[in-house]
Amino acid sequence: MPKILAFFSLLLLSTLACSLSISDLPADGESPTPDVATVVAATLTAVSAAPTPEPSETPAAPAPSAAALTVAYAREGNLLLWREGESPRALTTSGQDEAPRISDDGQVVAFLRNGELYSIRADGSGEQPLVNRAYLDSFRAAGMLEVRVRQFDFVPGSHEVFFSLYAETDGYPMPLGDLQRVNADGGAAPSIVLAAGQGEGQWTFSPDGRLFALAQGNQIRVLNRDGSGDRVVFTFEFVSTYSEWTYYPQVVWREDSAGFYTVIPASAALESPSQPTRYYYVPLTEGSPAQLAEFVAVPVWESFALMAPNGLSVAYVRPDGSSQSVHVIDLSTADRAIQTDSRLSIVNWNPDAQHVVIYNPNTPADVYAQAFGEPPLPLNDGVGALEELRWVTENRFLFLRGGQLCLRDGSTPSLVIDSNVTAYDFALAP
Numbered sequence: 014m015p016k017i018l019a020f021f022s023l024l025l026l027s028t029l030a031c032s033l034s035i036s037d038l039p040a041d042g043e044s045p046t047p048d049v050a051t052v053v054a055a056t057l058t059a060v061s062a063a064p065t066p067e068p069s070e071t072p073a074a075p076a077p078s079a080a081a082l083t084v085a086y087a088r089e090g091n092l093l094l095w096r097e098g099e100s101p102r103a104l105t106t107s108g109q110d111e112a113p114r115i116s117d118d119g120q121v122v123a124f125l126r127n128g129e130l131y132s133i134r135a136d137g138s139g140e141q142p143l144v145n146r147a148y149l150d151s152f153r154a155a156g157m158l159e160v161r162v163r164q165f166d167f168v169p170g171s172h173e174v175f176f177s178l179y180a181e182t183d184g185y186p187m188p189l190g191d192l193q194r195v196n197a198d199g200g201a202a203p204s205i206v207l208a209a210g211q212g213e214g215q216w217t218f219s220p221d222g223r224l225f226a227l228a229q230g231n232q233i234r235v236l237n238r239d240g241s242g243d244r245v246v247f248t249f250e251f252v253s254t255y256s257e258w259t260y261y262p263q264v265v266w267r268e269d270s271a272g273f274y275t276v277i278p279a280s281a282a283l284e285s286p287s288q289p290t291r292y293y294y295v296p297l298t299e300g301s302p303a304q305l306a307e308f309v310a311v312p313v314w315e316s317f318a319l320m321a322p323n324g325l326s327v328a329y330v331r332p333d334g335s336s337q338s339v340h341v342i343d344l345s346t347a348d349r350a351i352q353t354d355s356r357l358s359i360v361n362w363n364p365d366a367q368h369v370v371i372y373n374p375n376t377p378a379d380v381y382a383q384a385f386g387e388p389p390l391p392l393n394d395g396v397g398a399l400e401e402l403r404w405v406t407e408n409r410f411l412f413l414r415g416g417q418l419c420l421r422d423g424s425t426p427s428l429v430i431d432s433n434v435t436a437y438d439f440a441l442a443p
Contacts (some may be wrong), residue, residue, distance in 0.1 A: 025165075043428030077342055081438060081443065082118070083095070083442060085104070085113040087113055087435045089436065090111070094135055104133055104135075110124050111124065121134055122132070123167065129142055134172075139199075145195075152191075157182060158179070160180050160247075161179060163176070165227070168218060169218050169222055172196055175194050177191055190212055193205050201422065207263070219270040224238065229259070231249060232253075233245070245316040246302075247293070249280075256314070273324070274292070277290065279309075292327050292372075308331070310329040310332075322364055323366045328351075335355075336355055339369060351383050351384070352389065360402060362434045378396070379391070379393065380392045380398075397415045400412065400413040400414070416434055418437055
């Protein structure tokens with residue numbers, strides 16, 4: 014697929030009790046438990062609609078909100094920080110820094126330097142290694158040239174960083190399949206959450222921060238934040254990608270952390286093109302996983318089926334003869350077509366859980382958001398493909414385009430924050 018809007022790597026990253034039972038998928042034709050209507054009613058009751066922000070009337074740079082937008086980004090091997098209403102300022106000058114992640118309160122930035130994990134405060138003070146070379150070398154085994162930090166991100170609402178490792182070898186990078194944590198404020202050594210071989214997958218933290226779900230190739234586990242209480246709560250058939258990468262299902266937690274939603278694609282799309290993708294709710298305390306809907310979608314290597322931020326609907330690409338259509342199906346199984354084109358791919362959802370971001374891989378610069386029954390809203394106001402598009406609010410989003418880091422508010426022209434940018438992260442904080 015073309016390099017655009019690298020959302021999928023991101024599906025590749027943020028990520029969790031007690032009395033959890035091991036559950037297999039319901040057999041085909043078997044009635045799901047609990048009753049789907051009960052699940053739908055309970056879920057809809059738990060979710061409250063958010064007010065829609067007033068559109069901006071100013072065509073200039075977006076005005077600061079009560080929660081200030083803070084962006085940490087990498088440029089030419091150094092880290093910089095930009096706060097709305099201010100000029101960018103340097104955080105590091107080593108020429109070797111990359112992949113910044115910023116805490117939810119905007120106070121601490123974690124980043125990579127030569128495969129090690131570092132942190133620095135947003136005011137530029139307190140730079141320190143969190144996972145140093147000596148610690149990484151303690152995981153080296155025969156055939157490993159060097160061990161490096163692979164994935165990492167802050168636990169929501171904290172300064173704790175979850176991370177995993179991989180080894181450079183003569184052949185290819187080899188994930189260690191571990192999961193560890195360290196405090197970005199320093200003062201303590203890293204601790205192992207899951208040992209090597211036990212933690213491979215994609216982790217997603219519950220809204221209350223007590224739990225995390227670990228999505229793996231054929232199961233989803235739920236754990237306490239420290240790795241205790243490990244339970245398999247959902248199993249499924251391995252999804253063949255006909256390549257070396259493994260599909261990890263998306264997890265969207267219910268707001269009250271009582272369960273989560275997930276989508277499982279067809280396990281053998283080439284052999285069985287009509288095999289459906291299935292949409293589930295997985296409770297943590299009572300009942301078994303409930304199948305909410307099923308539908309036929311394009312294979313995962315063309316486009317992922319993605320759940321809305323609240324988990325109450327799924328956007329997917331349906332094969333439609335010589336063309337493709339983006340559909341949205343919800344808990345009631347109402348299935349509506351949004352757009353049809355020669356080829357389509359889904360990038361992500363707007364936080365309003367109504368608009369889906371879509372593009373045609375044949376014309377990757379044409380990116381737009383669209384809801385059912387509405388015309389498409391173009392998102393690209395310049396030349397070149399958008400990458401790493403991330404929503405700040407329902408009306409505002411950040412993205413990279415040709416190395417430029419940009420912020421756009423509604424239909425106003427994009428604000429260019431900086432150039433030669435390779436990666437970024439942001440926080441909305443006082």
